[in-house]
Amino acid sequence: MLTEEQKQRYYEDGVLVLKGLIAPEKLQEYRDAYERMVEKVRAYPGREKYNARIIGAKSKNKIETKSAATVAQGNTEQEYWGADWLLHPDLYEPAFTDYLENEELISSLKSLLGSDIGIYGLKALWSPVNVNYDLAWHRDGKQEVYSTDGGIPPGWLQFNTALYREESFRVVKGSHRRPLTDEENAKYGTVEEVAGEEVCVLEAGEVLFMHQAVLHRGKAQAEMNGGSKRRAFHYILARTDFAVGRRRLEQFKGWYEELGLAGKLGPTAKPLFENFFAWEGRAFDDASYPYPEFKKEDY
Numbered sequence: 607m608l609t610e611e612q613k614q615r616y617y618e619d620g621v622l623v624l625k626g627l628i629a630p631e632k633l634q635e636y637r638d639a640y641e642r643m644v645e646k647v648r649a650y651p652g653r654e655k656y657n658a659r660i661i662g663a664k665s666k667n668k669i670e671t672k673s674a675a676t677v678a679q680g681n682t683e684q685e686y687w688g689a690d691w692l693l694h695p696d697l698y699e700p701a702f703t704d705y706l707e708n709e710e711l712i713s714s715l716k717s718l719l720g721s722d723i724g725i726y727g728l729k730a731l732w733s734p735v736n737v738n739y740d741l742a743w744h745r746d747g748k749q750e751v752y753s754t755d756g757g758i759p760p761g762w763l764q765f766n767t768a769l770y771r772e773e774s775f776r777v778v779k780g781s782h783r784r785p786l787t788d789e790e791n792a793k794y795g796t797v798e799e800v801a802g803e804e805v806c807v808l809e810a811g812e813v814l815f816m817h818q819a820v821l822h823r824g825k826a827q828a829e830m831n832g833g834s835k836r837r838a839f840h841y842i843l844a845r846t847d848f849a850v851g852r853r854r855l856e857q858f859k860g861w862y863e864e865l866g867l868a869g870k871l872g873p874t875a876k877p878l879f880e881n882f883f884a885w886e887g888r889a890f891d892d893a894s895y896p897y898p899e900f901k902k903e904d905y
């Protein structure tokens with residue numbers, strides 16, 4: 607559960623770092639599981655199967671004929687840096703949902719979102735080996751939309767969980783509560799330096815809550831250029847009255863059933879999924895799900 611001071615910090619800054627959420631023995635378990643997942647994504651040539659994220663020179667999802675492992679060895683210019691479908695039965699590891707049994711994490715999310723929450727996305731972001739990671743400035747919603755209600759998260763909240771120390775997330779604190787400045791608008795979608803930008807440093811096991819309207823981007827040197835290893839969970843939880851697309855819902859439900867998670871999850875994680883599936887009948891038609899084309903990864 608968050609203190610009033612922490613809540614205030616989140617409302618004002620649009621980001622909040624939580625320390626000490628993951629016990630050291632869990633951290634190692636999560637790292638091992640994560641690594642197995644990364645290897646599977648790298649071994650699959652293409653982004654479609656796991657909604658993988660690809661970065662590299664002028665590359666629009668082109669890893670089609672070689673695996674990213676080959677790419678890494680051959681020092682070509684494209685690589686995977688994330689995957690969106692950690693619940694896909696080929697990728698899933700119990701560690702990915704074990705983390706959702708963390709009562710401190712879930713009660714902290716409830717402090718901001720309210721008590722009726724469910725899962726919305728289980729994703730992963732990691733450091734490329736050969737390609738620098740340089741994501742452009744953006745808001746997760748529309749460029750012109752900001753919070754007019756004191757920084758309260760509008761429906762859903764995204765958070766990064768660092769399994770190793772990382773310095774990847776850059777943010778302009780407070781930008782979620784105001785229109786972007788002329789400079790920010792001019793540099794939106796670029797990787798240029800922006801006045802007031804700050805790096806959010808996360809130690810292993812720390813968690814970063816973010817507001818969808820805060821101006822942010824990711825940046826890290828490729829591991830082979832001296833960059834450090836990044837392995838982060840990138841999860842989203844949402845309020846149960848927040849609209850969800852039918853196709854997304856059906857996809858999660860199919861995987862949940864295939865994995866038999868109803869009989870495996872514990873008392874904290876299970877309701878998050880059950881709440882999500884209770885959306886059935888109230889979902890909208892997301893005909894273009896997952897995406898008609900990749901967007902942020904084209905930077």
Ligand SMILES: O=C(O)CCC(=O)C(=O)O
Nearest residue numbers: 731766774775823824825
């Ligand atoms: O590297 C990061 O944490 C930022 C990722 C991000 O901005 C995104 O996925 O939209």
